Amino acid sequence: MRSDGTVLARATSDGEDRLIEADEPLAGLHLRCGGQLPGTIAVPELLELVRKARRFRFPLARAVSAHDGGDVITAWVEAQPSETGDGCDIRVRNWRSAPMPHEDSTASEARRATTDRQLAELTATLDAGQRLLAVETTSAELVALAGAMESGIGRVWTEFLPPENVAHQQPLHWRLLDGTRVIVPGSGRTFHVRLLPSMQPGFDPAGFELLLLSDQPPPLAPTAPGTALPSNRRGLVGQELAPVLRQPIARIIANAETIRTRMAGPLPDAYAGYASEIASAGKLLLDLLDDLSDLEVVEARDFQTAPDQIDLGEVSRQAAGILNVRAQERGITLIAPDAAQSLPAIAEFRRVLQILLNLIGNAIRYSPEGSRVWIRLEPAGPMARVVVADEGEGLSLEEQGRLFAKFERLGRKGDGGSGLGLFISRRLARAMGGELSVESAPGQGARFRLEVPADPDAG
Template identity: 70%
Template sequence: MLMEGSIIARAASDAQDRLLEADEPLAGLQERCGGQLPGTIAVPELLELVRKARRYGFRLARAVTAHDGGEVVTAWVEVEPQELGDGCQIVVRNWQTAPAPVEDTASAERRRTMIDRHVAELSAQLDPEQRVLSVTSEGAELVAVTEAMQTGFGRHWTEFLAPEKMTQQQPLHWRLLDGARVIVPGSRRSWKVALIPHMRPGFDPAGFELLLVSDTPSTGTVLAHEPIEPLLRRSLVGHDLAPVLRQPLSRIIANAETIRTRLAGPLPDAYAEYAGEIAGAGKLLLGLLEDLADLEVVETEGFSTAPDRVDLSELARQAAGILNVRAQEKGIVIEAPHPAEALPAVAEYRRVMQILLNLIGNAIRYSPENSQIWLRLEALGDRARIIVADQGPGLSLEEQGKIFDKFERLGRSGDGGSGLGLYISRSLARAMGGDLAVESAPGQGARFILDLPADAES
């Protein structure tokens, strides 16, 4: 039975968790949250409480929080399930309101970015000059433009996604292009781009994340075969599983992040933490899937890279810019080569970037907070060298001897790694005629050394 005492409002729901009737102020809250009477309960926390009470047949009571657009409402709600699962009686015993906090500009921008990432159908990493470094997409509708961008790394993104109604000479400042409508070849849908800068305090952006978003839903099918990326046929994982699993995993991560950041409305801290754990697990699975796909590529008989002339100094700055936000979350400073430095090498641009992102990402993961990571360049005759050094826990001689082994994690667990990143990175380095090594000592950090053929003609 429901407790006796001061009652502010009563309500009733049916077996489909629709609110059949409700007293004020609950009825008004239902409507301000976008619901109707009768209609599905529109207050997320109240809906969850009613569903649990009905399904399990138990009386439940707890505080419920809702955001109606202008105020934050907190109420104590008791829910009593009816016999045979025919719905619930709802009693509200306490009702408090407070003005909704005014969202500052930075919070609004973070919210917009999270929404764009959630609905984006193509994402790309750009360098400081807005040239394409990498690209991934979902759906058959974007195959052609994605393939064009993948074969055109180093070119400005507007060469592939032309802005509408812009007569100014390219390239434009990124702020003028953020939010611009663009033309996607072969698509009749309306599209826009969001440009998210990788900021460094006191400096211009070190790069950008480009998100392609449509405000009209897709009517096409998701590409579930023939992957866009590989030049070689990947077998079971890369060719058959990765394209099928990548999209649902990405959606799980995006939805969990939306819940964690409370984009859908107020949520107790415990549930936000659960959503964060789901997002973390999804990212781990997605990373493992990508690692397994890359593993199949590097172990394919006859695998080779596509060498080109690259500047390791520029690549190092771009990789540092891409990972700078993650480093800042731990108070870590990445010291990249000065823009005046240059170190020409002969290697495949995309593969060198992949190696550097892995090495810098590992350094961020295992370095203490408020530490530093250094990217250093050395010219050694016919070799061009880049060093990634950190202030992490360091490695013993035994650990150094096996750190490049396949699936080797040095006994670490729960760190989000697959044990494949360094194995793949060394395999790629050797496929480009170079090598990847480590120098370290316990308590003295680690230095990962990437050697590549120098560009003798530069």
């Protein structure tokens, strides 16, 4: 431990890491951070330093940082286990104050969106005209609302969530609706919506992600027996476990993201890294819950889809629009069918979109940076085909044979997948009277082919 330099302030702590007495400027910082004298040390990095020194009975020293209003304080602090008690003697030898650096608004908004996604009790995918494409909820209180929205796929979302104090009718610019309070029928809580656009700079949004949030906790009553969640979700995971587990896991993720991004105050890089790992593990758990819920659905004996007349070109463009931002982050170019291309089919729009999102998402995840992913339409006699092709490493014949197996990840580690996406996608394709297959070779990328019945009435 260094002993040079003037001691600017002294303090003492007890065996419970409470600050018993302190000189200025440490005492003032402790009080402004919400502490009391005597009281638990309120500066997080100082608390960690003192706790370790007391626990290991070994003197420690390090630079400690803290937010103090609009300034960042950096101080060199030494913690020496007391010879006469269970606490520590604390010495401050250096103290510097600097204005807090301006935070990039884009990064701040991205963090806010990440947190809101974890706390949302209902999410919906919208097209460029704010029309509903898919709806998902984990809240028993919102089951009826989600069911009504699912029945109204293709209609504007404000028909089901009317904004408060907005007299104008749709279409309204999405920025006027982002953050507005909405009326949720049958609920006594207040809700607001967030609209997250999928867009490239200089272009209009290709679609939106709608998040329904409330600052009030949901009711604790469990899902009523026999009540099925939207998307045919039922069974132990989908109906009972997922709604109970999702909210606390989402809170863990949101708190971890707050720590990781240092929104609650400065932290060493190591602690921010730990918080990042916690958030990633939480997201993995949420994704696994979703996949297990879908697995229950597609393996149920009475599972059925709701086929309708759809345009595979439109579904493909919607899927590409939703994932375009993720592709851009990896430098990957998505090439979707242009607006003039159409391929009529008989299938369930939402399920086809779910399959394409999985195929395109996998292509983005496993393709090299700077490569391309194509989404092509191909008539195939009585079938209508969508092909998702990439420039990835490709697959051997042995890997192709295992690819659609349950929980199969082909030995990949750390990519966050559950190994259920392709299994579920193939089951969905077959439930619609179609098929999902792959054509590939090592070093030549992969071509995933989704086939569903063509629309015989199309001209």
